[in-house]
Amino acid sequence: MTVQELPGAAAAYPAFTLRTDPAPLLPDPEPYRVLGLGTDSPLDPELMRRLYEGLVRGRRYNAQATALTKQGRLAVYPSSTGQEACEVAAALVLEKQDWLFPSYRDTLAAVARGLDPVEALTLLRGDWHTGYDPRVHRIAPLCTPLATQLPHAVGLAHAARLAGDDVVALAMVGDGGTSEGDFHEAMNFAAVWQAPVVFLVQNNGFAISVPLAKQTAAPSLAHKAVGYGMPGRLVDGNDAAAVHEVLSEAMLRARSGGGPTLVEAVTYRMEAHTNADDATRYRGDAEVEAWRAHDPVDLLERELTGRGMLDETAIRAVREGAETMAADLRTRMNADPVLDPMDLFAQVYAEQTSQLREQAAMLRTELDAEDER
Amino acid sequence: MTTVAAKPATMAQALQRAMRDAMAEDPRVHVLGEDVGTLGGVFRVTDGLAKEFGEDRCTDTPLAEAGILGTAVGMAMYGLRPVVEMQFDAFAYPAFEQLISHVAKTRNRTRGAMPLPIVVRVPYGGGIGGVEHHSDSSEAYYMATPGLQVVAPATVADAYGLLREAIASDDPVVFLEPKRLYWSKADWSPHPVEPIGRAVVRRTGRSATLITYGPSVPVCLEAAEAAKEEGWDLEVVDLRSLVPFDDETVCASVRRTGRAVVVHESAGFGGPGGEIAARVTERCFHHLEAPVLRVAGFDIPYPPPMLERHHLPGVDRVLDAVARLQWEV
Ligand SMILES: Cc1ncc(C[n+]2csc(CCOP(=O)(O)OP(=O)(O)O)c2C)c(N)n1
Numbered sequence A: 001m002t003v004q005e006l007p008g009a010a011a012a013y014p015a016f017t018l019r020t021d022p023a024p025l026l027p028d029p030e031p032y033r034v035l036g037l038g039t040d041s042p043l044d045p046e047l048m049r050r051l052y053e054g055l056v057r058g059r060r061y062n063a064q065a066t067a068l069t070k071q072g073r074l075a076v077y078p079s080s081t082g083q084e085a086c087e088v089a090a091a092l093v094l095e096k097q098d099w100l101f102p103s104y105r106d107t108l109a110a111v112a113r114g115l116d117p118v119e120a121l122t123l124l125r126g127d128w129h130t131g132y133d134p135r136v137h138r139i140a141p142l143c144t145p146l147a148t149q150l151p152h153a154v155g156l157a158h159a160a161r162l163a164g165d166d167v168v169a170l171a172m173v174g175d176g177g178t179s180e181g182d183f184h185e186a187m188n189f190a191a192v193w194q195a196p197v198v199f200l201v202q203n204n205g206f207a208i209s210v211p212l213a214k215q216t217a218a219p220s221l222a223h224k225a226v227g228y229g230m231p232g233r234l235v236d237g238n239d240a241a242a243v244h245e246v247l248s249e250a251m252l253r254a255r256s257g258g259g260p261t262l263v264e265a266v267t268y269r270m271e272a273h274t275n276a277d278d279a280t281r282y283r284g285d286a287e288v289e290a291w292r293a294h295d296p297v298d299l300l301e302r303e304l305t306g307r308g309m310l311d312e313t314a315i316r317a318v319r320e321g322a323e324t325m326a327a328d329l330r331t332r333m334n335a336d337p338v339l340d341p342m343d344l345f346a347q348v349y350a351e352q353t354s355q356l357r358e359q360a361a362m363l364r365t366e367l368d369a370e371d372e373r
Numbered sequence B: 001m002t003t004v005a006a007k008p009a010t011m012a013q014a015l016q017r018a019m020r021d022a023m024a025e026d027p028r029v030h031v032l033g034e035d036v037g038t039l040g041g042v043f044r045v046t047d048g049l050a051k052e053f054g055e056d057r058c059t060d061t062p063l064a065e066a067g068i069l070g071t072a073v074g075m076a077m078y079g080l081r082p083v084v085e086m087q088f089d090a091f092a093y094p095a096f097e098q099l100i101s102h103v104a105k106t107r108n109r110t111r112g113a114m115p116l117p118i119v120v121r122v123p124y125g126g127g128i129g130g131v132e133h134h135s136d137s138s139e140a141y142y143m144a145t146p147g148l149q150v151v152a153p154a155t156v157a158d159a160y161g162l163l164r165e166a167i168a169s170d171d172p173v174v175f176l177e178p179k180r181l182y183w184s185k186a187d188w189s190p191h192p193v194e195p196i197g198r199a200v201v202r203r204t205g206r207s208a209t210l211i212t213y214g215p216s217v218p219v220c221l222e223a224a225e226a227a228k229e230e231g232w233d234l235e236v237v238d239l240r241s242l243v244p245f246d247d248e249t250v251c252a253s254v255r256r257t258g259r260a261v262v263v264h265e266s267a268g269f270g271g272p273g274g275e276i277a278a279r280v281t282e283r284c285f286h287h288l289e290a291p292v293l294r295v296a297g298f299d300i301p302y303p304p305p306m307l308e309r310h311h312l313p314g315v316d317r318v319l320d321a322v323a324r325l326q327w328e329v
Helices: A045-070 A084-092 A107-112 A117-125 A149-162 A181-193 A224-228 A240-255 A285-292 A296-306 A312-334 A341-345 A354-372 B011-025 B049-053 B065-077 B089-103 B139-143 B156-168 B216-230 B247-257 B272-287 B305-311 B315-323
Strands: A099-101 A169-174 A197-203 A232-236 A261-266 B007-010 B029-033 B058-060 B081-085 B119-124 B149-151 B173-178 B185-188 B200-203 B208-212 B234-238 B241-243 B260-267 B293-297
Touching: A045 A084, A045 A107, A045 A117, A045 A240, A045 A296, A045 A312, A084 A107, A084 A169, A084 A197, A084 A240, A084 A296, A099 A149, A107 A117, A117 A312, A149 A169, A149 A181, A149 A197, A181 A197, A181 A224, A197 A240, A224 A232, A224 A261, A232 A240, A240 A261, A240 A296, A341 A354, A341 B305, B007 B011, B011 B029, B011 B049, B011 B156, B011 B173, B029 B065, B049 B058, B065 B081, B065 B089, B089 B119, B119 B156, B139 B149, B139 B173, B139 B241, B139 B260, B139 B272, B149 B156, B156 B173, B156 B185, B200 B216, B200 B247, B208 B216, B208 B247, B208 B315, B216 B234, B216 B260, B216 B315, B234 B247, B247 B260, B247 B272, B260 B272, B260 B315, B272 B293, B293 B315
Parallel strands: A099 A169, A169 A197, A197 A261, A232 A261, B029 B058, B029 B081, B081 B119, B119 B173, B149 B173, B208 B234, B208 B260, B260 B293
Antiparallel strands: B007 B185, B149 B241, B200 B234
């Protein structure tokens, strides 16, 4: 029953129109799964191959980026190890014309969408805030303040629909981010406007040190959708096939005018929040180990091998491909980026102010003096 | 107040000690914020408080700055003295509505019936190589809001003493903690310091006054040392408190030296330096041998870490400004 359908509601509030389409908004009672159920439900071999390759490369990418922090080549890296199924599936459900709105943890989704790994890492290396042209790749800048990218995704999707374009926006956020006011406002706007947007919450158990139980008292984060009037889906975030299926359905729904969906993917952050965080302060090894047994890469590999869709040769080929990608990333990240400090003034305004011209001249003088020394 | 033997401590530890001592003395003092409990804060400033005082006194909140500060307003209305941690400068912005419309105005709106004794701790400023949104200097926004006190410690002793003062204050205080000084050390024991609103002369000199606060204080002290070579004897005034502003100490210094440079790392245009230079000029015009100069961060969004050294005002820029104070030979 919706609020408008309460007995007497119509009489008490004659201006209210009754909602006559109470869609099945409530989320699945259990996270939706596809892999490891022993069923012989058909899996699309071509899609599975792409997912598998994406996961293996993603795992290797995370490991390489983490190693680069240890070598001082990256200032910081929030790893998505353990969450690769969400990252890769999110990228693979997008059509070319769609938009991705990632958070700081979603470098991998951007790379899986086709962004150059080095360009995707500039924010975290520290040479520039966004290393790519968002319009070219249809990937919004990786967003550091929590949940602030969500209203952007709604606005973009809304604008695209007003223009009559076939564009869906997929916005990613963490479990902690769902507590921010911007999350609420984005959800509400999206539902009221029926914007073609899909929200993917990666519930990885923690917001830095704070566990989900201290973040929300809701039965699940997917339940939050109900109050806004959009469907909420709950999915096993380590099951790449399931995440892909649920996200694809949500994308299709948005594309065909059905409005937004909130997808909660239940997953786990295997590493600390970033390399600067000490996870031993707030969680024990047992929990981490339990999740290791439900690893997204192993899960998919086991299933595909079991079904005869993957053999040793194919696995080796995919791993070698991942190694090549990692080696290339290492080499390119080991070169010092060439920076021009004068860039500081280049893009503050479309037209530089006289104050900035003055400050640029001052820096130029300082740099020239440095060069002479 | 409990006293312990003097031992080297970091600014982060001094801040932690201030909260601990305040909580031990006054059960109304509560600490809340993101990760302040089990983790002890991302800078470990609240380390151990949850263990010692329980989760009701030192609370990991849901991740929502407007919610954190908004609930702190209600807690203060009910007689508690909340100390709120904003995880980083730029993440305090979602809480601006609460800060500007409620925290700053409630005493005034209620004709004094409902003061709000809230401390908002904000790790602020650059110089630690943080990614985007982790290095803002937001003091000008706070200063521009009547009803807020705005303070920034520069020494370990002040970190303790000023935070105790802030928690004891019946008015809201935005407490700016210079991130890059968190690990600065001093031989130190908890002791009272000059009250909020009082500036301190950190180094006496005759040639000119450097007016500064927070993370720029050590820069100015270093510049003053370096300036000796040029024959300049620089005085360094540490403001400690931007609101209230200590006109008296600042102007007494400028009248003695006749020259002044304001140094801070936030943007210069519309920044704190403009207000300070104007006040000094209004009060000391006939004593000034030169216009009051400003050395500030550029008027740009905070740059990526690999370029931040070009943005942050360092010793050389301070000395260049001093050199421009029209010296007579
Ligand atoms: C508005 C805002 N407040 C605080 C932070 C600091 N911060 C960065 S990541 C993080 C935890 C986020 O947790 P979650 O949303 O669950 O995402 P996860 O990191 O687990 O992927 C916090 C508190 C921030 N980036 N933005």
